Amino acid sequence: MSDFDLLHPALQHHIVNSLGWTELRPFQEAVIRPILDGRHMLVVAPTAGGKTEAALFPILSRMLHEDWRRLSLLYICPIKALLNNLDIRLNRYFGLIGRRSALWHGDISPTVRKHILRDPPDCLLTTPESLVVMLTSRNVDHRTFLADVKVVIIDEIHAFAGDDRGWHLLAVLERVSKIVGRAIQRIGLSATVGNPDGLARWLRGGGMGAYEAQQPIETDRGGLSADVTVDFVGSLDNAAIVISRLHRGEKRLVFTDSRAKAERLGAELRRLDVAVFVTHSSLSQDQRRQAEQAFSERNNCVIVATSVLELGIDVGDLDQAIQIDAPATVSGFLQRMGRTGRRPGTRRNYLFLATSDESLLHACALTRLWEAGYVEPLTPPPIPYHVFAQQLMALALQEGGIGERAWKDWISGFCHTAGLVAESLAEIVAFMVAEDLLWNDEGVLWFGRKGEETFGYRHFMEILSMVADDPLFTVLHGREELGVIHPLSFTSAKGGDDAVILLAGRSWAVRHIDWNRKIAWVEAVSQKGRSQWIGSGISMRFEICQAIRDLIQSDDASPLWSRRTAGKIAEIRETMSWLEPRKTPFEIAPHGTRWWTFAGDRANRALCRLLNDTMGINAQPGSLAVSFRDRIGGVTPADIVENLQHAIESSGAFQADDALLDGLKFSRCLPRSIGERMVMDRLFDLETAREVLSLETHSVIA
Helix, strand or coil: HHHHHCCCCCHHHHHHCCCCCCCHHHHHCCCHHHCCCCCEEEEECCCCHHHHHHHHHHHHHHHCCCCCCCCEEEECCCHHHHHHHHHHHHHHHHCCCCCEEEEECCCHHHHHHHHHHCCCCCCCEEEEEHHHHHHHHCCCCHHHHCCCCCCEEECCHHHHCCCCCHHHHHHHHHHHHHCCCCCCEEEEEEECCCCCHHHHHHCCCCCCCCCCEECCCCCCCHCCCCCEEEEECCCHHHHHHHHCCCCCCCCCEEEEHHHHHHHHHHHHHCCCCCCCCEECCCCCCCHHHHHHHHHCCCCCEEEECHHHCCCCCCCCCCCEEECCCHHHHHHHHHHCCCEEEECCCCEEEEEEECCCCCHHHHHHHHHHHHHHCCCCCCCCCCCCCHHHHHHHHHHHHCCCCCCCCCHHHHHHHHHHHHHCCHHHHHHCCCCCCHCCCCEEEEEEEEEEEHHHHHHCHHHHCCCCCCCCCCEEEEEEEEEEEEECCCCHCCCCCHHCCCCCEECCCCEEEEEEECCCCEEEEEEEECCCCCCCCCCCCCCCCCHHHHHHHHHHCCCCCCCCCCHHHHHHHHHHHCCCCCCCCEEEEEEEEEEEEEECCCCHHHHHHHHHHHHHHHHHCCECCCEEEEEEEECCCCHHHHHHHHHHHHHHHHCCCCCCHHHHHHHHCCCCCCHHHHHHHHHHHHHHHHHHHHHHHHEEEEEEEE
16 A cells, blocks of 8 residues: 555545546655644655645645635745746646635735635635735734634745745744644745755744655756756856857746846847846736746747746746856755756756856856755744844734733744744843833733834834835836836936836836836837846855865866866966965955955955954955955054954954844844844854964965
């Protein structure tokens, strides 16, 4: 008897006869028993590997065996586009057994929501933010609506766990568990993760119950069943030329690391007469849907995307995946490469087109780590005290006021999992009351005057999400919404009128701007334009930086390198032949000095802060090096390292300035000492900085 036989007979019938499946994949069979037993589960498998079905089939079986009624399953995704994409597939699966699923997010109309509330489906596809709206809205009787929820499936869980949205999600799930009066089974789905057991433990949160991670054995490490090439092209314009000439007649998905770069590349490909579509998070839903649908239905075309298509959104069978420069992580590389090789007889493939020396080194280091079987562990950001402050206010909204100690009944598990200290939590509550963000009315917390002024805009919508809102302008062509851009895009002309912007891969002249309503009206034009958004850019982890150093110091070549890449790597090695093991070099040149640490952004950020605070030296952190804006005459590298060694051990050597604190949403709800501790733990890597300072220095005259 196989585990497939444990599924409900009606479901077995439809899997075989309606879906035409002759068998389940081994990992799909392996998760049936533990999910049927109610275990918390993390399912890790390659993109398009059948994770959704692996999680869903045992739940559908339980739904039939145990005769679940009303809303019993929440299916949560990080983005609305993925929910829209899954809606059709899940509707089919639920329809096979006479059940229903429905979609609920910010684009769903009030009429549809009212219908869902009157006649709840068996499964609701939603985002964490929409779930919070259900908990706080006066139009939703959440205690009745969610009363029968038994299971939550979190798709693309790695997209949550790596930032504060993951902590927000854990807290919200705990609040739902409190409402239904029982622990909810949690099932996470992910394509790539380096620490599956740790992520499964994190997903369980503060709840009880057994958990496990299921990960198929990876059989194609080392490139045995994937065609990967790293090429050096030197500029984005050259990359466009290569893409226009390469793989003609095929469907090509091109990833970039920024929206602005995606727009520039899309416009350049269109100039080269390539059928091209652009998609990213700042385009309107309609624009993205049009681009993704047109791309899925055509051949001999290109879609240029940011990480929005790294997730499991279906754009049809792809022939080629191309990367401009390099993704931040090996995990991201695997996720993107997994979009290819889905048809029988095809192989996964990935082409890196590096536009700079640093991005070339990054791409080569990523492929080296991949060949060695390395995938980054996923580590949630530490001590999210600002998420606690947000949850405290959200609970006040949800309950019409929350007892000053009653919040523990709702989110104590989240606080425990996140490592939040009871004394600090009490300090935050007292601080928010003292600052009039909250008002304590005989033990019941509600919003104070300053709290209502700060967060009450748009019915307190600001506190329902951990995502900070940018000051973006909506762009309209007639009545058609194209997307949103940052007002920096208007700076090319006085007052913004007649500026030419790029959006959806096309140029638009700005004809009028309503600054109060944040709307810009545009007309299509032929001249070149540009658009800007504020982003953090690519940040390299310590492991990648060290792999880059090892690459430069070695003399071997990789079969994955093109001839241009091999030539450029040889040139870089010759230029940096002064690198020595266990030494930290200072490259002194007429235009300034670079301290090559190969330590990653967080460690270099710590070194720069120490340089500025203790020595008055202005320096700029990068992933591979610290760059000195001014010459360091009169101070030797050995002097610098010695001073920093003393400073890094001094208590209070770091103080977070207001700009760093403002980067944390809800930081105004925290006492400064707690906010500074958060900034320290999140932005600075003192241990790696100490490692760098323990190395012998040597100077190189460039």
